Amino acid sequence: DTGVSQDPRHKITKRGQNVTFRCDPISEHNRLYWYRQTLGQGPEFLTYFQNEAQLEKSRLLSDRFSAERPKGSFSTLEIQRTEQGDSAMYLCASRNLAGEAQYFGPGTRLLVL
């Protein structure tokens, strides 16, 4: 399967703990995006990278959130000191600069207890 992959698919954690999610984009896709989706809503943009450079961050991305793409391939999204309000589906997408469409991974569902 050459689509976007995300790991883990599910994560349950206690409030205050740190969590890290990984995204592997479609091979050779330059741009990688993170979105968050809560129940009944559409995904909301968090941040995106072109190769290893983080080009934009949403105001939704508080200082407890940090994303990296150190080698311009996979990316990680870390949430420190998780809160119950962080419970959501975290989605990763990628696209090639030659095209417009973003292709999404299966998401990581986070539950903070």
Add this chain to the structure above:
Amino acid sequence: GESVGLHLPTLSVQEGDNSIINCAYSNSASDYFIWYKQESGKGPQFIIDIRSNMDKRQGQRVTVLLNKTVKHLSLQIAATQPGDSAVYFCAEKGDDKIIFGKGTRLHILP
């Protein structure tokens, strides 16, 4: 500002009939629109896209119509099948991010 929205949160269609899902957007400067399908527990799946210099685009069993005059977008699914049951999002490209509406849940009636 940028926003997209769908007219109905839920749509029920008889299997075999055609489905039409509607969407309104507010940013007249938007130049690229996408329809995504999201099944339960999965990420959004790209269905079809359209640029603002077009008013119609067809795919396999799907057609997207764009009316820039009234800022309206629709997705037509021909001969709806049980596998079409999902939440459908219209979305627009704002800068380099995708802006999603709330979605329409499509129910297929036997």
